[in-house]
Every structure is written in structure tokens, then in C-alpha cells.
Amino acid sequence: MIHILEHTLSHTIEDSVKLLPFLFFTYLLMELLEHTTGGKVQNKIKNAGKVGPLWGGLLGIMPQCGFSAAAASLYAGRVITVGTLLAVFLSTSDEMLPIFISEAVAPATIFKILGAKVCIAIISGFLAELVYVNVFKKKEKDMDIHVVCEEEHCSCEDGVLKSALKHTFKIFIYILLITFMLTFVIELIGEDQLAVVFQDIPVVGEMIAALVGLIPNCASSVVITELYLSGIIGAGAMMSGLLVNAGVGLLVLFRLNRDWKQNVGIMAALYGFGVFWGVIIELLGIVF
Template sequence: MEDFGHIIGHAVEHTFADTLYLIPFLFVTYLAMEWLEHKTGSKTQEAVRRAGAAGPAVGALVGVVPQCGFSAVSATLWAGRVITLGTLFAVFLSTSDEMLPIFLAEQVPLPTILKILGVKLMIGMVMGFLIDAVVRIARRDNNPLRIHELCEQDSCHCEEDCAECGENPGKVYEHFEDEACAHTHDHSHDHAFGWKIILKSALAHTVQVTAFILVITLALNLAIEGIGEDALGDFLVANESASVFLAGLVGLVPNCAASVVIAQLYLDGVLGAGAMLAGLLVGAGVGLLVLARSNRHAGQNIAIVCALYATGVFWGLLVNVFGIAF
């Protein structure tokens, strides 16, 4: 009974630690998206679409930062179609989660760390640009913003009409652009009301997504605490010839334990470079959880997860074939 209580306490502690730091990332992201949605016009949407062309390069660089906050942000932004699918993949593939802290704690030589991060960065960029090129050829659309879909899904009521103005908040916000106002109230009221709607909606999104992540992360932590990280390690070393495929499966677990186990087994010499790379490429942390919560199209989410796994396995096998070592 004491052990059970310890497992629960440890899981709850890790859950709050893993989740609460995401709140600022999510809130700022939703705040920016709501502002963009209320302010956007055809010119703004076109500017966002064109800026997205360089997204994979920026995404890969941002993803290298050793925490999964940016993977959560990228999943949210892609759900609203603010960034491209290639940018999403670039962030997911370059994200290292707990790998870097483990390597630093184990005093891994700096050149080795830089090589691994550099390879992940390169793969993220290459695959990101490749995916964007394929999407443009296959779909040939302008990737319109879909932030309003997030509002409908979360029922944040940001689309409700203004009781006083009798018009949509988006139109109220258009007054910022000095367009004609058919109402007698002053411009400062429009400005305050517009930001009130934006803040309310951003807060509603953040609370709902955080609650979802909290519940799922707690369930995962309880499972991992119950099974043990050693069991994950045993799973990886059970079949050495299939270690790349197995490491990729472990990487799909949206929890920092996955990257910890993979990095530690690599340092212990149990996993080869290919298996290590496959697992760390696939491991996008809580980004996959946020994607499942924010993007309402389950088929797209499944396709992204499958493509992410296939990408990690492909590059892992390639490293093994060429005998690359870090």
C-alpha cells in the first residue's frame, strides 16, 4: 500500500512539473492566434502564408531547444494553419526533449552532442521543406487560417456577437484598421472590447488544453511508474535487430521518460546510433498530445504520427547501413 501511494505521489509530482511550465507557452500562442484571427484580412493571411515558406528552417532551429514547449506551440499553430505542415514536422523531428540534459549530466563530449543535435536539425529542415513541397504539389491551396475551428471545437464563445455593438467581434476589431464605424460609441471602446474578447478566448483555450494534457500525462506517468523505466529499456533491447523499429515506438510515447530511456541506453552502449536517432527523432514530447487535442481531424493526426514514425525509422536505418557513429 505504501508503494502504491509512493507511485501515485511521484506520478502526480511529475505530472504537474511536466504540465504547468507549458501554460505560458500555450497562453501566449493562443493570444497571438486570436489576435491574428480578429485582425486578419486577405493581405494578412497572404503574408502569413508567404512567411510560412521559410518555416521549416525556423522550426528546426527552435525545436533544438531542450524542452518540448515548442512542440506544443507548433502543434497548436498548425491546428490553426498559422504554420505549414513541414514546419510542424521540422519542430517535431528536431525536438530533443530530455536528451540534452541527460547528455550534459553524463558529461558526454561537446562535439558528440553537437553532432547529434546537428543531424536532428538537418533532418528536420530537409524533411520539413520536402513535406511542404509535396503538399503544395498535391493540394495547391493557400493554406487558409482555421483558427475559428479551434473556437468552435472548444466552445470558447469568441464568435458571439457583441451585445452592445450588435456585430461580430472580428468586425469590431476591424475598427483598428480605421475602417468606417457605423456605431456612435468611440474607438477606445472598440479597442478595449476587442482585447477583452481575445484575452477571454485565449484563456479558455489554454485552460481546456492544459486540463487535457494534465489528465493524459497523469495516466502516462502512472503507467510508467507502475511498469518502470527498466521495462521500457527491456523492451528496447529484447530484439537487437529490430531495435530501430522498437526505439521509434518508444519515441511515440508523449512523455519525457521515452527520451530519458533512449538517451541513457545509448550512453550505456545498449542501443546503437541508429536506434538512438530513430527514437529521438520520433519523440516529440507533449506535441503529439496537443496535436490530438487541437486538430479535430483524427485522420490527419494518425497520418502525421505514422509519417513521423516512418521518418525516424528511415533515418535510423540509414545511419546503421552507413555505419555512422557519433
């Protein structure tokens, strides 16, 4: 048990510390926008959100879950749209790329998978934006970065730098605690036992893989990637699990965004897109 606790603590600190630069620069940017921009600049940022899913899909592919955490924070302040947020979530995939590289996977295969994730993320982001605005008749709220201050119960009259540091520290502690609990549970269960829940059955395999992928911990992306490389699951299940694997982005979203129904809707959309695209890939017989 002591060994498990030590191992859990080590991984938790290592994974969480990686997020600090992303969190700090995100909150610093948000504080600068809050303190220095007028209505005209805010409108430009909001209008730029119409092509946000394109940039979200491209930037999210970087092998760092810090982008998903940053995107969740920006969405809570309504700097980016729901389509952009989903594009980042679908594009990012925690430990997938480092594992592929360490396992000496062919560069062509890696680029195909990354390219597929980017294309799926961009298409899904624009589709989500279209449905959100034209079908559900929802309207994106005006940029309100101060909502993050209110949610964190902090005073933001201390200047840009100090306020950004306060936000970074508070959300970092939150991520640290949640990550520790999740990692501890996974360590107790064991990654081998976690792998047993996968079934290489059409649709069912994709649904289970996506559920595992929703776990906001690097272990889920590790398990899914290793199972795919071992030939235990197919390309469809692999893609389903990795598409929904947004790292700690969902944790940050639920922590900062006040609308819990909206948060649940975003998570459901993420899961639905992951399963849908995984099934399509499996039915088409696509092999990377």
C-alpha cells in the same frame, strides 16, 4: 501504490506546468492574429510557410516540449504548414539535452547530435511539404484560427487576453490528465522493464526505438538517451527514438485538429522519417 501515485502526480504537475508559458503565448498570438489581421497579412503568413520547415527545425531544437505543443496549436489554426509542423516535431526531443549535459557528455558530441537532428528535421520538413502538395495534390487550407475556438467550445468574444487564458486552461487540463495516466502506467511498468523491449538489431532496433519515442512522455526520451549513453543501443536506434519524440505535441494535435485521418497521417510520417533516418545512420556507421 501510494508512493507511485505521489511520484506520478509530482512529475505530472512539474512537466505540465512547464508548458503553460508556451501555451499561453501561442494562444495569445493566435487571438491577436484572429482579431487584428486582415487578408493581406494572413496571406503573408501563409506564404512565409514555404520556408517554415527551416525555422521549425531551428526553433524546435530548444530543450522544451512546449514548442511542439505550440506548433500543433498553430497548425490546427493553419498558421503553419504540415512541413513546418513535422520539422518542429522531428527537431525537438524533450529531456535529451538536459540528460546529456548532466552526464557530462562532450560538447562536441552534443553539438553533432543536435546538428544532425536540425538538418534531418529541415530536410524532412521540406520533403513532406513537397510530397503533400505535389504528390498527394493537397492544398494548404487558409488560416482559420477560429477553428480552435470552435473545437474548444468556447466563446471568443471576451477579448484577446481572456480568450487566450480560456484556451490555455482547457488544453492544460487535457494535457495534465493524459500525462498523469501515461506517467502512472510507465511508473507501474518501470523504466528498466521498458528498456527490455529494445533490441540492438538493424532496422528492428530502430523500429522499436521509434515506437517507444512516440510515447508522449519525458520518460521515453530519458530511457532512449540513457540506453544510448550506456552503450545498449546504437546511434541509429537512439536517433530514431529521439526524432519522433515530440513531447505532448501529438496530444495537442489530436485534441485540436479535427481531421483525424490527417493526424494519423502526420504521426505515420513522423514515425516513418524517424525509422528511415535511424536506419541510414546505422548503415553508414555514423557514431556521434
